[in-house]
Amino acid sequence: xxxxxxxxxxxxxxxxxxxxxxxxxxxxxxxxxxxxxxxxxxxxxxxxxxxxxxxxxxxxxxxxxxxxxxxxxxxxxxxxxxxxxxxxxxxxxxxxxxxxxxxxxxxxxxxxxxxxxxxxxxxxxxxxxxxxxxxxxxxxxxxxxxxxxxxxxxxxxxxxxxxxxxxxxxxxxxxxxxxxxxxxxxxxxxxxxxxxxxxxxxxxxxxxxxxxxxxxxxxxxxxxxxxxxxxxxxxxxxxxxxxxxxxxxxxxxxxxxxxxxxxxxxxxxxxxxxxxxxxxxxxxxxxxxxxxxxxxxxxxxxxxxxxxxxxxxxxxxxxxxxxxxxxxxxxxxxxxxxxxxxxxxxxxxxxxxxxxxxxxxxxxxxxxxxxxxxxxxxxxxxxxxxxxxxxxxxxxxxxxxxxxxxxxxxxxxxxxxxxxxxxxxxxxxxxxxxxxxxxxxxxxxxxxxxxxxxxxxxxxxxxxxxxxxxxxxxxxxxxxxxxxxxxxxxxxxxxxxxxxxxxxxxxxxxxxxxxxxxxxxxxxxxxxxxxxxxxxxxxxxxxxxxxxxxxxxxxxxxxxxxxxxxxxxxxxx
Amino acid sequence: xxxxxxxxxxxxxxxxxxxxxxxxxxxxxxxxxxxxxxxxxxxxxxxxxxxxxxxxxxxxxxxxxxxxxxxxxxxxxxxxxxxxxxxxxxxxxxxxxxxxxxxxxxxxxxx
Numbered sequence: 201x202x203x204x205x206x207x208x209x210x211x212x213x214x215x216x217x218x219x220x221x222x223x224x225x226x227x228x229x230x231x232x233x234x235x236x237x238x239x240x241x242x243x244x245x246x247x248x249x250x251x252x253x254x255x256x257x258x259x260x261x262x263x264x265x266x267x268x269x270x271x272x273x274x275x276x277x278x279x280x281x282x283x284x285x286x287x288x289x290x291x292x293x294x295x296x297x298x299x300x301x302x303x304x305x306x307x308x309x310x311x312x313x314x315x316x317x318x319x320x321x322x323x324x325x326x327x328x329x330x331x332x333x334x335x336x337x338x339x340x341x342x343x344x345x346x347x348x349x350x351x352x353x354x355x356x357x358x359x360x361x362x363x364x365x366x367x368x369x370x371x372x373x374x375x376x377x378x379x380x381x382x383x384x385x386x387x388x389x390x391x392x393x394x395x396x397x398x399x400x401x402x403x404x405x406x407x408x409x410x411x412x413x414x415x416x417x418x419x420x421x422x423x424x425x426x427x428x429x430x431x432x433x434x435x436x437x438x439x440x441x442x443x444x445x446x447x448x449x450x451x452x453x454x455x456x457x458x459x460x461x462x463x464x465x466x467x468x469x470x471x472x473x474x475x476x477x478x479x480x481x482x483x484x485x486x487x488x489x490x491x492x493x494x495x496x497x498x499x500x501x502x503x504x505x506x507x508x509x510x511x512x513x514x515x516x517x518x519x520x521x522x523x524x525x526x527x528x529x530x531x532x533x534x535x536x537x538x539x540x541x542x543x544x545x546x547x548x549x550x551x552x553x554x555x556x557x558x559x560x561x562x563x564x565x566x567x568x569x570x571x572x573x574x575x576x577x578x579x580x581x582x583x584x585x586x587x588x589x590x591x592x593x594x595x596x597x598x599x600x601x602x603x604x605x606x607x608x609x610x611x612x613x614x615x616x617x618x619x620x621x622x623x624x625x626x627x628x629x630x631x632x633x634x635x636x637x638x639x640x641x642x643x644x645x646x647x648x649x650x651x652x653x654x655x656x657x658x659x660x661x662x663x664x665x666x667x668x669x670x671x672x673x674x675x676x677x678x679x680x681x682x683x684x685x686x687x688x689x690x691x692x693x694x695x696x697x698x699x700x701x702x703x704x705x706x707x708x709x710x711x712x713x714x715x716x717x718x719x720x721x722x723x724x725x726x727x728x729x730x731x732x733x734x735x736x737x738x739x740x741x742x743x744x745x746x747x748x749x750x751x752x753x754x755x756x757x758x759x760x761x762x763x764x765x766x767x768x769x770x771x772x773x
Numbered sequence: 774x775x776x777x778x779x780x781x782x783x784x785x786x787x788x789x790x791x792x793x794x795x796x797x798x799x800x801x802x803x804x805x806x807x808x809x810x811x812x813x814x815x816x817x818x819x820x821x822x823x824x825x826x827x828x829x830x831x832x833x834x835x836x837x838x839x840x841x842x843x844x845x846x847x848x849x850x851x852x853x854x855x856x857x858x859x860x861x862x863x864x865x866x867x868x869x870x871x872x873x874x875x876x877x878x879x880x881x882x883x884x
Contacts, residue, residue, distance in 0.1 A: 299846045306877030309866035310811075314803040315835060315847035322839035345849060345865075 208416045211259070211331070211368040214252025215245065217435030221411055221420040227391045231359050231369040236396030241407060241428055242372040244280065245396065246333040247273070248432045249370055251282045253331045254292035259368075261331035262294045262323040266340040270295035280432045294323040298337070300344030307346045313354040317361060324367060332362060332369040339374055391415045397423070406545035409435050425547035427555065436551040447471070447649075448597060452564075455494030456487075458657065458668035459627075459642075464650035468625050470563075471597040472648070473590045475570075475619070477604040478629030482640050483659060484603040485509070486666055487627065488566045489518040489525065491601055495564040496528035503562035504536045505553060507572040511536035522664040535560050541572040549573065550585050554592060565593060569603040570619075583619055590622045624648045629659060632671075632680045639681035642668065658684065796820070796828035796878070797857040803850040804836050808867045812851035815868035823880055853877070 210224035219225050226232045226249070234242050243265075250261035265273055273295060274284040287293040296319060324332065337358075341351045362369045375395075393413040399406060408423040426435040451466040460467045468474055474491075476484045492502045506514060514536070515525050528534035537556055544552070557565060567589075573582045586602075593600040602623075620626065625647040632641045640659035644652045657668040658680045672679035672687045679687050800816055802809035813832055820828050835842040835850065845854065853864040855878055864877035875881035 296843055298848060300848060304861065304863050305849075306862060306864045306873055307866050307870075308864055308873040308877065309815075309869035310808055311849045311851060311866040312808070313848055314850045315801070315842050315852065318803060318835050318839050319842045319847075322842065341848075 210417070211253070212257060213249045214256045215248050215433050215435065216431075217424065217426070218409070218433070221409075221424060221435060222392075222414060223417055223419060226368055226370070227414070227416070228368050229363065229366040230391040231362050231371055232392040232394065233371050233373060234394045234396065235373040235375055237375040237398065240396040240398040241426070241433065242396055243268070243273075243335050244277065244428060245394075245433055246335055246370045246372050247277050247282065248280070250293060250331055250333055251277070251284075251287065253368075254287055259330035260292050260294075260327040261333065262296065262320065262327070262329045263333045263335065264296045264298055264320060264323070264337070265335045266298050266300070266337050267335065269297045279430070280428075281430060282432075291327045294327055294329065296320075296323055298340070300340045302344050302346075305344065305346070312350065313341070313345075313358070316354075317358065320358075321365075324365060330367055332365075332367045334358075334369065334371045336372050336374065338371075396426075401545065406548045408547070425545075425551045427548065427551050434551070434555055436554050446597070452498070452599060453494045454487075455490035455492075456666050456668065459487075459666075462644055462653035462655070462657065462668075463625065463647055464652055468599060468647075469649065470599055471594055472599060472624035473593065473622060474599065474601040474625045474627070475604060475623040476601065476627045476629065477606050479606055479631055482629035482631060483661055483666065484605070484629060485514065485568055486518065486521055486523075486661055487629070488568055488601055488603055489514070489521075489523045490666055492525065492534060492564065492566060493523050493528070496525075496531075496533045500533070500563035501560060502528070502534045502564040502566065503556060503560050504534065504566045504568070505556075506536055506538040506568055507541050508569060510538050520663070521661050521666070535562070546573060546581055546585050550589060553589060557592070557596070557598070563598060565598050565600045567600065567602045569605050571604050586619050587622055590619075620646075632658075632678070634679060634681070635683040635686075637681050637683075641671065641680060794827060794858060796824050796855065798828060798830045798878075799845075799854045799856065800830065800832045801835050801841070801845065801847045801850060801852045801854070802832065804834060809834075809851055811867040811869065812853075815871070816853060816874070819868065819871055819874050819878075823875065823878075855879075 209228040210222070210226065211228040212219050212225035213222075234245055236242050247263065250263055253259040253261050263273070268276065270284075270288075277284060284293060284295065288295060298316065298319070320332065323329065338355065341355065342348055345351050359369075359371070390413065392411070392415065395410050395412050397408045397410070399408070407426050407428065409426045410423045411419045411421065424435050426433055448470040450470040451468065452470050453460050453467040454463065476487050478484050488504075492504060495502045504511075504514070509517075511529075515529075518525055525534060529536070535556075537552075539549070539552070541549070543549075553565075553567075570582075570586065573585070590600060623646075626645040627642060628645045629640060629642050632639045640661075641656050642659040643654070643656045646652075656671050656678065658671045660667040660669060669684075672684045798816070798820070800812060802812060816830065820830055833841060835847055841847070849865040851865065851867060853868065853874075855862045855864070858879070862877050862879070864874055866873075868874050872881065
């Protein structure tokens, strides 16, 4: 064990969570008082401390019981998977039952309880024990011996003696009235005091543990819920630990391409918290199922906490929209945990969720639905529970998807569980009632850290999953469902008509162009005819002019007859 | 375990009472403390005065035989265990209160 200069040496209990709260375990070599009322789990905690010590930390231990016989003890803890018989046989644990019966005892003067010391000393020496448990010695000793002063003095001596022996001890005690224990034992055992509590509120019981005192060490001071199940005790230090989570930039798909597109193109951030809220029957679970399906397709593990439907019912229903979750369950990628919300208290639910998450190590967690936890006016408790759950998920980089049922009358942006501030991405599903029918609409109320669509999409549940459609937004408002289809048909018809008209106009134009061209051709032909005629007239005129000139020369020749013939008329010029 | 003769024939017990009424006593002490010494002295005196000739007294130091402390459920010391005659009774302390010792040994009724 690492000994630090500032912290006193500690003896790990091996009990899940307790070592975290106490910063490493119980004070080594000192006695610790564990007190609580009947049935709160004192004996189990003490026994687990011994068994874990013997099996995990190689520290044999002595269990001195004042109420239960070794046989009873062995039977009682066998249900937690502790094989005391074997541990006793292997000399890892000694069970000693101290029997004190008042009616058999007659006091005749001075006595002390040295017998107890000798027994304990002998038991410790026989297996070289490092841990000791005294299970409810106080009550039986005080009731067994007539002189309380002697018992008190002897107990005080016993605790000092245990310290001198250097054994790490747990002494259990019943809760006293107004004090931690009967007979104010906490005055003697003052190094470490742990109080266990088993309370019932709203007919739901929960167990809690609190480290009241830990001399020489820091420790968690809150009340922590704890569970007793087949693996023993687990304490869950789940109070909000601060906001130091690392924010991932990795994105994960929602399982619906159109929705991914609405969320900046690539879906949610890994490790973010997602809320899907909506009125009844708007498809919250279907969205969640898509998300789970997508996670499992990526080979990730998904843990589905169902609080209103049984796993087989969810799987059947999802099969109807084409999502088959069963293979993922069989592959071990998907685990359902279904419980009624009233099964245990809130804290215990949280504790169980923690435990399941720690055991299954999922990347995706679904809680469906959240608000089934709301029973009576426990809103603040639910909120604090969710805060811790969200913190826990974020710390482990788990993407959490929560569904929340809102009642119709509420403002859509108001979730019944006022947890909007804890949520990174919030999808809102709501009914759109138009034209005598109800359709589903989806929009993103918020999504931190990404550009996201502000559009309402119509949300269709088809036999091949969820489909998102653009709603019709036009002169007559937002239309969905049949109204959208009708509108679309109407538009289609209009479009066709327009197309025909266009074609018609094109033809007309063509025709006109042809007519024009014909006209042009006719005019050109006329022009050409005119041109030809004109040119031929010009030609004739020129020929005539030449003839006139020749005639004049010929005339001159004929008059004078001495000039050269008109063959040489060109030279005379 | 030693069988208890009275168990077999309670109706006939009366005439043989003197014979059967033997006392088997064990005194458990822890070392030679003043309390131990005082207890031994006191119980021997009481036995001699009240049970002369019909008792067996063993003195056991549980420091020497610590396993007996567990086996015999010894917590307080000194403890005197009256094994016989029944009922089994534990008398604790230094035996200085003779009256209470006699009550414990069923030799005197509670006042």
